[in-house]
Amino acid sequence: MPTLALIATGGTIAGAAASATDTTGYTAGALGADALLAAVPQLAGVARIRAEQPFSLDSKDMAPAHWLPLGRRVQTLLDDDTIDGIVVTHGTDTLEETAAFLALTLASAKPVVLTAAMRPATALSADGPMNLYNAACVAAHPVSAGRGVLLSFGDAIYPALGVRKRETHRLDAFGGASGGAIGRTDPLRYFAPARHTGRPVFTLASDRTELPRVDVLYIGAGTPPGLLDLMIDDGARGIILALPGNGSLPAAWDAPVADAVARGIPVIRASRVGIGPVGRKALDERLGTHPAGELPASQARVALMLALACGDVSALDRLLADDYIP
Numbered sequence: 001m002p003t004l005a006l007i008a009t010g011g012t013i014a015g016a017a018a019s020a021t022d023t024t025g026y027t028a029g030a031l032g033a034d035a036l037l038a039a040v041p042q043l044a045g046v047a048r049i050r051a052e053q054p055f056s057l058d059s060k061d062m063a064p065a066h067w068l069p070l071g072r073r074v075q076t077l078l079d080d081d082t083i084d085g086i087v088v089t090h091g092t093d094t095l096e097e098t099a100a101f102l103a104l105t106l107a108s109a110k111p112v113v114l115t116a117a118m119r120p121a122t123a124l125s126a127d128g129p130m131n132l133y134n135a136a137c138v139a140a141h142p143v144s145a146g147r148g149v150l151l152s153f154g155d156a157i158y159p160a161l162g163v164r165k166r167e168t169h170r171l172d173a174f175g176g177a178s179g180g181a182i183g184r185t186d187p188l189r190y191f192a193p194a195r196h197t198g199r200p201v202f203t204l205a206s207d208r209t210e211l212p213r214v215d216v217l218y219i220g221a222g223t224p225p226g227l228l229d230l231m232i233d234d235g236a237r238g239i240i241l242a243l244p245g246n247g248s249l250p251a252a253w254d255a256p257v258a259d260a261v262a263r264g265i266p267v268i269r270a271s272r273v274g275i276g277p278v279g280r281k282a283l284d285e286r287l288g289t290h291p292a293g294e295l296p297a298s299q300a301r302v303a304l305m306l307a308l309a310c311g312d313v314s315a316l317d318r319l320l321a322d323d324y325i326p
């Protein structure tokens with residue numbers, strides 16, 4: 001029987017409310033890993049599970065200061081010959097950021113599977129127990145090896161890079177990049193490859209405690225381009241523009257963006273549209289911007305933080321190239 005490490009970090013999957021019908025007024029991260037495991041005795045038929053709880057957070061409060069030790073701990077467990085795979089339970093709100101961080105920094109062919117829930121553990125028809133069971137099945141199965149970091153959620157399996165929360169309340173809250181899910185857990189099967197398969201794009205120094213600041217700026221019709229300088233003057237070292245459509249830059253932004261790039265501030269063109277790629281355009285050559293490819297703005301931000309931390313902004317173009325992520 002395989003051995004899995006369960007790293008519980010909080011979230012609604014570990015949430016508790018005063019009543020079983022309350023799915024909004026609950027405390028995320030109220031329950032520990034032992035309670036999550038106790039709710040799914042069927043896990044005993046899937047794997048031996050060693051649980052640990054580095055923190056218990058509502059994921060809205062997750063930050064790079066949590067990603068860094070989490071990533072180091074996951075890598076240590078991956079390097080342990082007695083561990084066959086890892087399951088990370090997490091809140092849904094910033095799961096896409098943590099997933100991207102792990103996908104871009106871990107080095108292993110062993111499965112690393114994130115999961116979460118939309119209803120607290122105390123709710124009628126809580127989705128957490130089945131999501132946890134499925135995530136353990138995914139992490140324990142050899143067919144999941146070499147597919148990089150995955151999200152198992154709502155009977156679907158997504159590659160970490162490109163995944164995004166797309167619904168505020170529905171149980172199938174996540175969507176993938178243009179290609180969507182690469183597998184399902186009803187039953188477990190894969191029908192598409194994952195292109196990012198566990199080789200790290202960025203390798204961080206082991207004593208790092210923070211990442212360079214990168215901000216996301218949502219561009220509405222008529223948003224003043226002067227905001228760019230305000231963010232840079234306030235300390236942003238890189239900028240993600242969440243632009244209309246397929247990453248269309250309003251003409252008034254051309255000069256300020258070119259100026260920011262000339263001052264050494266990398267700028268990534270992402271989209272404020274929920275799903276779909278942002279490909280390279282002639283303006284990227286002209287202004288020195290990078291297209292986000294299939295990454296949502298939230299994950300492009302993580303990628304740029306890592307690129308700046310490693311002094312390797314050119315890695316972004318390899319990472320974000322249109323053909324990199326399925």
Ligand SMILES: NC(=O)C[C@H](N)C(=O)O
Pocket residue numbers: 010011012013028057058059060090091092093094116117118119
């Ligand atoms: N569904 C959830 O997990 C939401 C929760 N606020 C969290 O991200 O921790």
